[in-house]
Amino acid sequence: EDQVTQSPEALRLQEGESSSLNCSYTVSGLRGLFWYRQDPGKGPEFLFTLYSAGEEKEKERLKATLTKKESFLHITAPKPEDSATYLCAVPPSNDYKLSFGAGTTVTVRA
Amino acid sequence: DVKVTQSSRYLVKRTGEKVFLECVQDMDHENMFWYRQDPGLGLRLIYFSYDVKMKEKGDIPEGYSVSREKKERFSLILESASTNQTSMYLCASSWSNTEAFFGQGTRLTVV
Numbered sequence: 001e002d003q004v005t006q007s008p009e010a011l012r013l014q015e016g017e018s019s020s021l022n023c024s025y026t027v028s029g030l031r032g033l034f035w036y037r038q039d040p041g042k043g044p045e046f047l048f049t050l051y052s053a054g055e056e057k058e059k060e061r062l063k064a065t066l067t068k069k070e071s072f073l074h075i076t077a078p079k080p081e082d083s084a085t086y087l088c089a090v091p092p093s094n095d096y097k098l099s100f101g102a103g104t105t106v107t108v109r110a
Numbered sequence: 111d112v113k114v115t116q117s118s119r120y121l122v123k124r125t126g127e128k129v130f131l132e133c134v135q136d137m138d139h140e141n142m143f144w145y146r147q148d149p150g151l152g153l154r155l156i157y158f159s160y161d162v163k164m165k166e167k168g169d170i171p172e173g174y175s176v177s178r179e180k181k182e183r184f185s186l187i188l189e190s191a192s193t194n195q196t197s198m199y200l201c202a203s204s205w206s207n208t209e210a211f212f213g214q215g216t217r218l219t220v221v
Contacts (some may be wrong), residue, residue, distance in 0.1 A: 034209045043114075043200050043212035044153075063194060087153070097143065097168070098210055100153040 003027075004090055006101035013108045016077050021104045024070040033071050034098070035064050036087040044087055078108045091109035112137045116201050116213040120168035123220050128155055129188040131216055133201030144176060145212060153200070160206075161171045165170040195211075 013019055017093055025033065032051050036044035048057040050066040052053045057064045061082060063074045066079045089098040119130035135142065143158040145168075155168030157176040165176050173195060177185040188195055196205075196219050204210040 031207050032209070036212075039199075041215070041217070043215045046209050046211055049209050079139075089210075095157055097141075097158050102152045 004088060004099050004101040006086075006088060006104050008104060010104070010105045011107070013075070013078050015079055015110050016094055016107055018074070018076045018078070020075070021073040021106070022070060023073070023101055025060065025088075026069075027088050027090050027092060027099075031091050035073055036089065036090045037069070038087060038103070041070060047086075075106065078106070080108045080110050082106065083108045084086045112203075112211040113174050114201055114203055114211050114213040116199075116216050118216050119154055119214060121216055121218045123126060123152065123188075123191050125220055127188075127191045127220075129191050129218070129220075131186040131188075131199055131201075133184045133186070133203075134182050135211070136182065137203065137211070138181065139203035139205055139211075141204045141206060143204075144174075144184065144186045145200045145202065146170070146197040147200055147215075148197050156186065159200065165219075170177070171208075183210040191194070196220045 005024050007022045035047040038044040048064040050103050053068045055066050065072050085103040087103045089100045114135045123129050141160050144156040145204050147153050154170050156174050159165045159178040162181050175187045178213045199216045201213040202210040
């Protein structure tokens with residue numbers, strides 16, 4: 001069964017303390033992996049799409065990387081405004097609707 | 111920029127009412143989705159549509175129906191609202207095999 005698992009569930013960081021979030025997947029024949037940011041009470045905001053192992057994408061303090069079994073979202077020198085829940089999603093191998101991980105809630109303290 | 115607009119941010123309805131949640135996208139996307147999001151349960155797919163008048167059940171379709179009469183509009187219908195349908199409802203749209211874009215969400219409370 002296709003699965004998407006994110007870890008850790010929650011991450012508390014000091015401002016400036018870099019860290020990484022993990023998204024592992026068991027989909028065969030990956031057709032894309034998507035990262036989203038979600039603020040409380042709002043819809044997810046699209047961040048990145050990764051299609052093949054070795055690919056990297058960057059946006060401000062965020063960098064997403066992809067291997068054959070997992071993706072990492074690296075947060076470099078985070079600021080309090082980076083506090084949010086980060087979700088990853090993949091389309092299952094035999095379908096085009098997305099399977100979402102449960103998310104990692106990041107809290108950055110000043 | 112892609113825009114997905116949901117008709118209401120907050121909605122309060124009574125048990126037994128028929129409730130309509132509307133979603134409009136402006137990018138000519140083929141696919142549209144309705145999710146609900148609850149604490150500890152993540153995003154769960156209710157229904158999706160891959161073309162006008164086409165729909166498929168998601169993981170939790172019971173108590174819901176949908177309508178897609180025009181490509182840009184996807185409606186979620188709660189036939190008879192119940193308290194266990196109190197939730198955040200999220201609409202999304204996409205082209206096939208690409209990222210989905212979400213609306214701002216509708217926080218529905220059924221009393």
